[in-house]
Amino acid sequence: MLTKLMSSLPAPRASRRGFLLGASAVAGGLVIGFRPAGTAAQTAGAARALTGYIRIGADNTVTILSAHLDMGQGIYHGIATLTNEELRADWSQIKVEGGSGNPRVFGNVLWGGAIQGTGGSTGLASSYDRYRQAGAAARHMLVAAAADEWSVPAGQITVENGVIRHGAKQATFGALAERAARQPVPANVKLKDAKDWTYIGKDIDVLARHDSRQKVNGQQLYTIDVKLPGLLTAVMIHPPLFGATVKSFDAAKAKGMPGVVDVVQVPRGIAVVAEGMWPALKARDAVSVVWDESKAEKRSSDALIKDYRALALQPGQAVAANTGNVEQGLRGAARVLEATFTFPYLAHAALEPLNAVARIENGRVDVWGGHQMPDIYQAISAQIAGVTPDKVTMHVMKTGGGFGRRAVVDGDIIAEAVSVSRAVGGRPVKVQWTRENDMRGGRYRPAYVHHLKAGLDKEGNVTAWYNHIVGQSIIAGTPFEAGYVTNGVDTTSVEGAQKLPYAFPNMKVDLTTTQVGVPVLWWRAVGSTHTAYAVEAFMDELAEAAGKDPIQFRLGLMKDHPRQAAVLRLAADKAGWDKPAPAGRFRGVALAESFNTFVAQIAEVSVVNGQPKVHRVICAIDCGVAVNPDNIRAQVEGGIGFGLGAVLRSQLTLKEGAVVEGNFDGYEVLRLDDMPEVETHIMPSTEKPTGVGEPGVPPIGPAVANALYQATKRRLRVLPFTAAENA
Amino acid sequence: MTTFNLNGQTRTLSVDTDTPLLWALRDTIGLTGTKYGCGQALCGACTVWIDGQPARSCSTTLADVAGKSVTTIEGVAGRVAEAVQNAWTKLDVPQCGYCQSGQVMAAIALLNANKKPSDADIDAALSGNICRCATYQRIRSAVHEAAKTLA
Numbered sequence: 107m108l109t110k111l112m113s114s115l116p117a118p119r120a121s122r123r124g125f126l127l128g129a130s131a132v133a134g135g136l137v138i139g140f141r142p143a144g145t146a147a148q149t150a151g152a153a154r155a156l157t158g159y160i161r162i163g164a165d166n167t168v169t170i171l172s173a174h175l176d177m178g179q180g181i182y183h184g185i186a187t188l189t190n191e192e193l194r195a196d197w198s199q200i201k202v203e204g205g206s207g208n209p210r211v212f213g214n215v216l217w218g219g220a221i222q223g224t225g226g227s228t229g230l231a232s233s234y235d236r237y238r239q240a241g242a243a244a245r246h247m248l249v250a251a252a253a254d255e256w257s258v259p260a261g262q263i264t265v266e267n268g269v270i271r272h273g274a275k276q277a278t279f280g281a282l283a284e285r286a287a288r289q290p291v292p293a294n295v296k297l298k299d300a301k302d303w304t305y306i307g308k309d310i311d312v313l314a315r316h317d318s319r320q321k322v323n324g325q326q327l328y329t330i331d332v333k334l335p336g337l338l339t340a341v342m343i344h345p346p347l348f349g350a351t352v353k354s355f356d357a358a359k360a361k362g363m364p365g366v367v368d369v370v371q372v373p374r375g376i377a378v379v380a381e382g383m384w385p386a387l388k389a390r391d392a393v394s395v396v397w398d399e400s401k402a403e404k405r406s407s408d409a410l411i412k413d414y415r416a417l418a419l420q421p422g423q424a425v426a427a428n429t430g431n432v433e434q435g436l437r438g439a440a441r442v443l444e445a446t447f448t449f450p451y452l453a454h455a456a457l458e459p460l461n462a463v464a465r466i467e468n469g470r471v472d473v474w475g476g477h478q479m480p481d482i483y484q485a486i487s488a489q490i491a492g493v494t495p496d497k498v499t500m501h502v503m504k505t506g507g508g509f510g511r512r513a514v515v516d517g518d519i520i521a522e523a524v525s526v527s528r529a530v531g532g533r534p535v536k537v538q539w540t541r542e543n544d545m546r547g548g549r550y551r552p553a554y555v556h557h558l559k560a561g562l563d564k565e566g567n568v569t570a571w572y573n574h575i576v577g578q579s580i581i582a583g584t585p586f587e588a589g590y591v592t593n594g595v596d597t598t599s600v601e602g603a604q605k606l607p608y609a610f611p612n613m614k615v616d617l618t619t620t621q622v623g624v625p626v627l628w629w630r631a632v633g634s635t636h637t638a639y640a641v642e643a644f645m646d647e648l649a650e651a652a653g654k655d656p657i658q659f660r661l662g663l664m665k666d667h668p669r670q671a672a673v674l675r676l677a678a679d680k681a682g683w684d685k686p687a688p689a690g691r692f693r694g695v696a697l698a699e700s701f702n703t704f705v706a707q708i709a710e711v712s713v714v715n716g717q718p719k720v721h722r723v724i725c726a727i728d729c730g731v732a733v734n735p736d737n738i739r740a741q742v743e744g745g746i747g748f749g750l751g752a753v754l755r756s757q758l759t760l761k762e763g764a765v766v767e768g769n770f771d772g773y774e775v776l777r778l779d780d781m782p783e784v785e786t787h788i789m790p791s792t793e794k795p796t797g798v799g800e801p802g803v804p805p806i807g808p809a810v811a812n813a814l815y816q817a818t819k820r821r822l823r824v825l826p827f828t829a830a831e832n833a
Numbered sequence: 834m835t836t837f838n839l840n841g842q843t844r845t846l847s848v849d850t851d852t853p854l855l856w857a858l859r860d861t862i863g864l865t866g867t868k869y870g871c872g873q874a875l876c877g878a879c880t881v882w883i884d885g886q887p888a889r890s891c892s893t894t895l896a897d898v899a900g901k902s903v904t905t906i907e908g909v910a911g912r913v914a915e916a917v918q919n920a921w922t923k924l925d926v927p928q929c930g931y932c933q934s935g936q937v938m939a940a941i942a943l944l945n946a947n948k949k950p951s952d953a954d955i956d957a958a959l960s961g962n963i964c965r966c967a968t969y970q971r972i973r974s975a976v977h978e979a980a981k982t983l984a
Contacts, residue, residue, distance in 0.1 A: 324907050328931060382861070455965060456965055504930075743971070744928055747970075775965065776967055777969075
């Protein structure tokens with residue numbers, strides 16, 4: 107069914123080669139967008155609305171429509187920076203909004219361009235060319251309009267801070283927008299040379315984030331804040347076990363309670379619809395549901411982990427990497443080391459619990475939410491409402507965190523909202539999950555077990571490296587299966603372990619994919635959240651066994667990976683690795699590449715009353731051209747905090763299939779008092795930019811574990827550190 | 834019926850007195866700056882002041898605030914509030930921003946009581962406020978920055 111949904115989308119491939127800008131005049135303004143290669147430019151004055159990257163209004167506002175959801179990673183800021191490097195509007199006249207509804211314009215270039223989506227730290231890379239081109243095209247047309255109006259050569263006209271100028275003549279963007287829309291769209295716009303950039307690569311004082319002020323005065327609107335006439339609130343009752351379904355329910359008492367509008371069954375459970383959150387919550391307690399648990403997952407996480415550990419010692423089901431001959435390499439080794447690492451299920455636990463608002467009115471559907479995959483959600487909404495996708499408008503809201511949870515191919519929360527609205531006659535409804543709904547609603551970072559084995563010769567050289575990964579597939583059963591599962595190997599299960607920057611003469615990576623009824627999902631940095639830990643913690647064990655410094659040990663194996671080696675050296679240099687750590691503190695290092703970004707981290711820790719304390723983290727990052735250096739630092743700081751909280755304390759456990767943790771008391775995350783001082787060093791680069799939303803996460807766990815080993819001489823191979831097994 | 838002072842104005846609400854202040858603010862009055870995060874006083878996203886002291890509005894009922902003064906993010910003003918909000922903006926503290934109303938309310942309350950908080954004071958006052966984006970380093974810096982501008 108999902109494949110059908112996907113293929114029912116209007117999905118042209120907007121490759122880089124086919125990228126052509128288009129423009130149209132809309133209500134006295136200019137819109138710069140995209141038209142497919144080979145189609146004629148729109149005729150002058152054609153007022154057909156073009157969904158675009160930039161809308162310049164007669165009122166002099168410049169609205170940039172973002173192809174990517176901003177869940178805090180700062181992509182709106184990045185896109186505004188790229189656009190305005192070329193456009194030259196005044197920074198204060200720019201606002202960024204979420205675009206949707208046209209994959210030709212907004213399709214993710216790094217995913218092939220067919221659908222709009224945010225993920226895999228692709229936002230900036232996908233935007234790098236097209237938003238600069240759109241900005242340049244708009245400026246070009248504004249200049250051409252001024253040249254027309256003033257009868258002067260275009261080459262003598264300058265544009266800066268939103269003012270178009272020639273000698274004593276000047277005009278605003280708004281004043282020339284309509285005339286600009288009638289100019290031909292330039293076929294090829296020349297982009298500025300990097301040496302001429304005044305915004306890209308500049309720091310916080312040059313360009314302030316547009317949304318910081320409204321995020322500190324309570325004015326930023328999220329999905330939870332959407333207001334509509336007659337808006338109702340629905341809370342959900344979900345099955346107590348994954349895979350259970352509603353057998354029957356009794357809502358007679360609840361329906362009679364004040365403020366309650368209805369109690370309805372929808373495909374994913376029971377919705378209590380009321381005139382506000384509190385009446386809905388009170389009535390929810392009065393609903394009784396009988397569940398059919400015959401097909402539900404009833405295993406406990408302890409039992410699953412026990413099974414995984416046994417499987418990890420067997421040969422793997424599928425081979426993810428195989429060079430040389432690992433068996434031979436191990437046989438010839440002077441020493442063989444082995445280690446098993448255990449990773450729990452993790453919840454995203456974004457602070458805004460999942461929600462969406464839907465309304466079905468006069469054959470049109472409107473859905474407000476943190477739409478990380480808006481085209482897919484549009485198709486799902488259309489199917490549920492019984493309309494064609496073009497009748498569905500997706501309103502992209504900023505979200506209170508995401509970390510991957512709002513990119514779900516069955517659109518769970520979207521499907522609920524549209525289903526509930528439909529069940530109450532299309533009235534506008536906000537489905538708001540409680541924290542417990544969110545925590546127990548599945549879609550976790552899967553639990554994994556890694557079994558590693560490596561050989562060392564007498565000189566401490568690695569003779570063989572073997573890693574067997576056991577756990578669920580995130581991709582299997584989704585429309586992405588064709589692209590991301592090859593020969594039984596889900597890329598997201600093995601990324602970060604399959605290809606290493608270390609030259610081992612013999613290397614094999616096996617994968618055993620388990621079948622468990624717990625829904626799983628990408629969680630900030632995906633596979634590298636576990637693979638980097640196992641690889642880098644085991645590398646530390648090998649370095650010690652080889653009697654080598656852990657950084658020198660790695661560098662000796664990295665001759666073919668200069669960018670990785672460079673970040674490792676930079677981190678070592680900034681941390682003063684060649685000098686002893688401050689008294690009472692211990693250091694550990696880790697290196698990880700994720701999403702084509704290279705990150706090295708050195709953690710400085712101590713142990714206070716038996717508790718680990720991370721004081722300081724030095725991070726070196728190579729993400730290509732640093733478009734917004736301060737945002738890169740912010741994402742590194744946040745990624746480190748996010749990853750650190752998980753390794754220190756977070757785990758989602760199941761007891762006979764039921765999720766134990768429901769809120770932040772059981773599922774502990776990082777708090778202020780555990781936050782280390784983070785120092786970020788950005789490698790200068792002229793390579794195209796890659797992403798920074800996720801790559802800060804993977805190295806922190808192993809860097810801290812390796813540092814703690816120096817303090818305690820204990821290897822932490824079961825996560826989180828607070829796990830009972832580590833006591 | 835519950836009567837209380839909200840951001841300097843007297844308000845009388847007819848919804849049930851067991852309604853959490855959070856939902857009365859958001860759904861009944863329409864002030865949405867105060868956020869829902871956990872409903873159990875575990876995350877601090879819903880922090881408001883009751884008679885000037887930070888409190889979790891998700892776990893405070895209307896009955897609890899009868900006759901009292903409630904201040905929300907929409908109602909903060911004055912020198913300390915400005916210093917905090919300016920420091921937060923200057924350092925671009927927010928990422929997703931969802932927790933920041935609560936962080937700002939807690940930070941202003943801290944600086945009202947302690948003009949020059951140490952890192953330990955900041956930890957003690959703000960560790961109840963979860964930020965899943967982990968903007969904590971900048972929160973700490975911004976509290977110091979605000980204290981500096983108030984000195």
